[in-house]
Amino acid sequence: MRGAWQELASLLLPVACAGCGGRRGPLCGPCGAELTELRPRRVTPRAAPPGLPPVWAGGGYAGALRSVLLAHKERGALPLAEVLGRVLAAAVLAALAARPLPGVATSTPLLLVPVPSARAATARRGHDPLRRITLAAAGQLRASGRAVRMTPLLRQRRAVADQVGLDRAQRHANLDGALAAHSGRTGGPGRAGPPAPMVLVDDLLTTGASLAEAGRALRAGSDGHGPVVAAAVIATPLRHPIGGTRR
Numbered sequence: 001m002r003g004a005w006q007e008l009a010s011l012l013l014p015v016a017c018a019g020c021g022g023r024r025g026p027l028c029g030p031c032g033a034e035l036t037e038l039r040p041r042r043v044t045p046r047a048a049p050p051g052l053p054p055v056w057a058g059g060g061y062a063g064a065l066r067s068v069l070l071a072h073k074e075r076g077a078l079p080l081a082e083v084l085g086r087v088l089a090a091a092v093l094a095a096l097a098a099r100p101l102p103g104v105a106t107s108t109p110l111l112l113v114p115v116p117s118a119r120a121a122t123a124r125r126g127h128d129p130l131r132r133i134t135l136a137a138a139g140q141l142r143a144s145g146r147a148v149r150m151t152p153l154l155r156q157r158r159a160v161a162d163q164v165g166l167d168r169a170q171r172h173a174n175l176d177g178a179l180a181a182h183s184g185r186t187g188g189p190g191r192a193g194p195p196a197p198m199v200l201v202d203d204l205l206t207t208g209a210s211l212a213e214a215g216r217a218l219r220a221g222s223d224g225h226g227p228v229v230a231a232a233v234i235a236t237p238l239r240h241p242i243g244g245t246r247r
């Protein structure tokens with residue numbers, strides 16, 4: 001309900017640019033251009049957790065991209081999912097160009113698997129930001145001729161603490177075993193055909209703990225056929241943690 005109201009309100013009220021606060025919202029020309037000019041890159045957190053798949057990020061935690069991500073995630077600026085989806089789609093393509101997945105060249109649809117949000121965080125925000133961004137990215141990749149689906153294969157198995165303020169070891173312990181794959185949906189044994197190629201996606205890469213745990217859960221649910229690569233909208237160093245995280 002809140003989502004529907006925000007979408008309606010965004011059509012009726014003049015909005016500031018989410019990138020710079022200027023008048024021509026929801027995203028002005030220069031801020032839009034800043035996002036278009038981003039080039040995804042491979043990112044490796046310092047002391048990356050075991051099992052972290054190779055990750056490509058659309059950009060750093062700075063400038064218009066940071067502001068737009070926060071406006072969408074924490075302030076419910078829902079139309080921005082499209083532009084964030086473009087950034088994520090570019091990161092997915094960069095990941096696949098560098099690390100082609102088995103099966104991705106065939107007609108088997110590529111699955112974009114978002115790291116699941118905690119129910120409490122989704123309820124507080126009134127929407128699931130990563131799911132919207134992933135849907136937008138999948139739509140844009142399909143429009144470019146690729147067979148791609150957003151597939152929420154993962155779920156939270158237990159509650160986790162807020163990751164803000166935790167160091168690397170604490171984040172790892174907080175998330176260890178927290179996720180599980182929905183049974184029978186990962187394309188593992190018992191299902192006809194080869195496992196579908198999967199790219200794990202997240203909005204924000206900090207220590208890599210979330211993506212490593214998501215990769216572990218997917219591999220556990222599909223007899224080892226987990227994702228080979230991951231993509232994130234933003235990579236951020238731990239010393240600049242985001243104000244509000246998923247958890």
Ligand SMILES: [Zn+2]
Binds near residue numbers: 017018029032
């Ligand atoms: Zn702007």
